[in-house]
Amino acid sequence: MNSEYRKKIQRVYSRLTRSQRKVAEFIIDNPSKITLMSADQLAKASGVGEATVIRFARILGYKGYSDMKEEFQRALIDNLTSSKKVEEGLKSVSSETVLDELLKTHTAVFQNMNVAELTKSLKNAAKIIFEANDVYVFGEGAALVPAMELSFWLNRFGKKTWLFGTTGRSFFEHVVNIRKNDVSIGFAYRKINFELRILFSETRKRGGKNILFTDQALNQLCDLADEIIVTDRGGIGSYRSMAIPVIMSDALLFEFAAINETSLENLRNLERIRREYGYE
Known part of the structure; x- marks a missing residue:
């Protein structure tokens, strides 16, 4: 468990009732499990009532259990290495239930x-891209x-797009070309x-x-963004998938194609040129 949250529990531990201490001890001993549990599931696992779990969350300073769970999820995932994320995922499912679990978690996100x-944000983002000169994707x-998916199709739709696939010194070679x-x-x-952050700062400055x-x-x-598209991600255990970000990227592409009359024309021209040179 992240030391910050362990300390948060320790600070209030002396004020907790016997039942609330059961919740605290379960969380400390099973930090990864809480990120997948409902309040009712945590209550049953701790041997207390659901109301005790909710009161415990409020004692820690949260509005309710969902706020506490969300913050614990972020803290846990931020402090896990890639190997630990996959390890946690493997522990939470069997080989026979992997696909089923992935489908369930992604379905829950969509629901x-x-x-x-989201549609409003995507339409506004598409309008920003439509009115822009060049596009830089990071x-x-x-x-x-999802960045590759977006840049690939924007270029095919006729919008000049540059993909940042690296960091370090070479990163600045594209940044220097950003214009109004x-x-x-x-x-x-x-x-x-x-x-x-550098890319967004320089884009805003220019x-x-x-x-x-x-x-x-x-x-x-967020303070540097003109449009923000916020979505949770599905996954297994602490492992988080990029499936939903790719779908959001696709949704933005279709919103852009709907207002950019030359999108289909560019695709047809590409197909025509390929046919002319025998690349059907």
């Missing part, structure tokens, strides 16, 4: 989405997957990337706009 709000590590009315799009999940894909409504990059 909890505010589709109307994604590091696993986040490179360009747009930068970043995929940032869990940990904040230093280069993405008169451009920024679009942020994230799973944290209070992401530190």
